[in-house]
Amino acid sequence: MSSTTKFDFTSTHKRNFIILFVIGMMAVLTGVFTGQADAQKTWANLLVNAVFFTGLSALAVFFLAAHQIAFAGWHALVKRVPEAMTSFLWIGAICILVVTGGTIGNYNNLYHWSDTFLIKEKVTMAELEAYEKEHAHGHEMEGDHESGEHHGEEHSMLSNGTVVLASAGSEGGESGMIDNPYYDEILDGKSAYLNDAFFMTRTIIYLVLWVFIGYQLRRFSIKEEETGEKMWFQKTRTWAAVFLVVWAVSSSMMAWDWVMSLDPHWYSTLFGWYNFISLWVASLSVVILLIIYLKRNGYMPQTNENHLHDLGKYIFGFSVFWTYLWFSQFMLIWYGNIPEETAWFLERKREYNFLFGANLAVNFLVPFLVLMRRDAKRNFTVLTVVASLLIVFHWVDFYLMIIPSTVHGAAPIGYFEIGMALAFAGVFLYSTFRALSKVSLVPQHNPFIQESIEHHI
């Protein structure tokens, strides 16, 4: 094979990705220092990007595992790209741990259920006073939380704290314990699952398993390349199966924990699969963009429009499937019209109506209409445009799931939000391209490599 089989990670690449990161960080810092973004908003955006970019990387592991198990011969030539994407996984995992750990350590207030005061039925007068005093400082933030739609009438009068205190105090009597006016029965009921210790334990378990298996799959692939021994293929198969089992459970649970529990009163059984497929489409789009970039720069000469046609079919098909899940979740909640369930969509419709519509329109109509034709899926320019739009709008999908539940009131996407995403993209690309340069882009000892080279559809 020629020398072009290994990607050359030049100083220009490094510089560009660092510039991307720096520009992003400058926007973020400007936002923070000008007060454009308060602490809550900063943390919330960090969560959006941590979940999204970790997801892109975790789904790259899924890509490798699923194709390995399915004996998908065609993918041998492209597998280095998702392999390289897994290199970001541990960085993403740290970001997730920082954000979720931030809630647990009371540095932020993203996960409302983490406030243990809300699940105490009885409190002392002193505790209540201390709680109200503490929260009076961050009144804007807390006020938004308490007057949220899911607290109903009893809490709406809490906006005037003194009234509650007076009435609660008179009932308290000598026992010293009074009814906690902030008591949330639903959160109390969920506290066996939604509590700091168990939440962090689960988070760590998912992340450790993903990072470990992702690392193993990559390591086996490099070993196979170096030694040419066939045992690595078999080992990959075993670990790929293990990953699929782990993923079957953790993909839904991560969505419940990291995203759904932001709005702890709301629930939807489909939520986990919806998150999974949203990330899957985005991750496939990243694979496509990276391959096209490499090809345009003279790498991967054997990877051709047949392989991209297959990947194009994926984003076409899975975009339709994503729409199907979106519709199923939305329609059933709309049709059932149960207030506890519709509240989640209403909040998004009210404050984010444009993005709400754009999310559906772009993520469905663009791939559906543009990629319908065979020649569109074989045209690199068309694929680049569609894949880029899908990445942006699946990011918007996560923005819409996370921000309205954490930053109350409208929070349109501005330079701060874009800056944060660019900073993450800079790190993601740096890590991915660095990994691409480590090993030959063509896995020459993969048993399917010849099938993949001769792939023609």
Next chain:
Amino acid sequence: MFVSPIREPLIQGHKTYAQMSDDIIGPVEAKPTKTWMLAVTCTALLAITGFVMIGLTITYGIGLWGLNKTIGWAWDITNFVWWIGIGHAGTLISAILLIFRQKWRTGVNRSAEAMTIFAVMCAGLFPLIHMGRIWLAFFIFPYPNTRGPVWSNFNSPLLWDVFAISTYFTVSLLFWYVGLIPDLATVRDRAKTAFRKKIYNVFSFGWTGTAKQWQRFESLSLVLAGLSTPLVLSVHTIVSFDFATSVIPGWHTTIFPPYFVAGAIFSGFAMVLTLMLVVRKIFHLEDYITLSHIESMNKIIILTGSIVGVAYITELFTAWYSQNQYEQYAFINRSMGPYAWSYWGMMTCNVISPQLFWFRKLRRSVVFTFFMSIVINIGMWFERFVIIVTSLHRDYIVSSWSYYTPTYVEVFIYLGTIGFFMTLFLIFAKVAPVIALAEVKSILKSAGDQYIGEHAAHAHHTEDAGHGHYETLIKPQ
């Protein structure tokens, strides 16, 4: 086209094209065996019993069934959903697996498609007879009528079902029949008598196999595959809407659409396995439906069974997580109430048992696979029973709580549909090739054991140092 040395051959026995025609068309040409006659007699008798019971139901009304004011849907709709679900494997194999380029599908797609059509016919019976006054069944179609402003209710998922299922039936029938045309022509070309030639000539539309005909055939197949792919999802999705659009605890849950689809494919594959393992044995088709085919189907069983399992656990978890007392009670009642036996039956058959297929030995065991296919069919029937009956039997007023048991009429209608299904399948297996001959021929060069695998003619001299080790990976039996 290069085929990786680690792939197993899908056609055994160094077949030539002529041998393939003999093997697959042979059973169609032979005189019906005694076993076949006996089997058809039994299944037809069962079917007739079922139709007599349907006649009774139509004459006297559905008061003959065990329904009551609390449980207005029970066996009828359970059977309807069960049959619709079974019908899914055909379209999945012919459309989705075609898109995913799974060559092994050619061994089973013909029978699976036939099965789909017969299963949908059985399914369609139940809503019709549940109407009570079947002679007014045409009311479900929206058409300008003289009944004043009485139209079918477009907001009702039951009406969506009418469109979804009739579309599904039409497309599946076309797909199946179009695929049959070249094979029916082969039967005609081999026919010994003029009469037989004439019959098969009519049914094959005078197919002669010219390049132009094949080109049109290919285009039509592609269009039909494109139409069928969304249908695999839409039909059972709309069936799930029948339940999920309501606000009944246990029914109203957003995971229902994809979970019903996965369950449908799960049960459909189980039924394909049940039928194909019998067909394989009786017609001696072991060279065409190999252990590799069975293993692939069992892998799909693990996949869909696990999806269904994750959905069950998600529902159970979310019922608790919702902290909604009605949701919680629905699931407590399912797992510990009077119908707990059906819930645990469902869990055992659908969630636990398919996990046994993680063992390669079991995946490749014909006897075990046959046994499991029956277990899964039972489990999937239980699933629908659990969803439908246990969610209804204890409604909001305790005085209306009730327990449902089927009457003999319902039992025999259900058994009758099984008889009807089997009869149709047996007749099909006698008059048409059970394996898509033209399609299997098309994969011979890339999947025949004289071309690939360890017995391949050229295997010895092209083998390089590295490839030899793979044979230990795939352990051909």
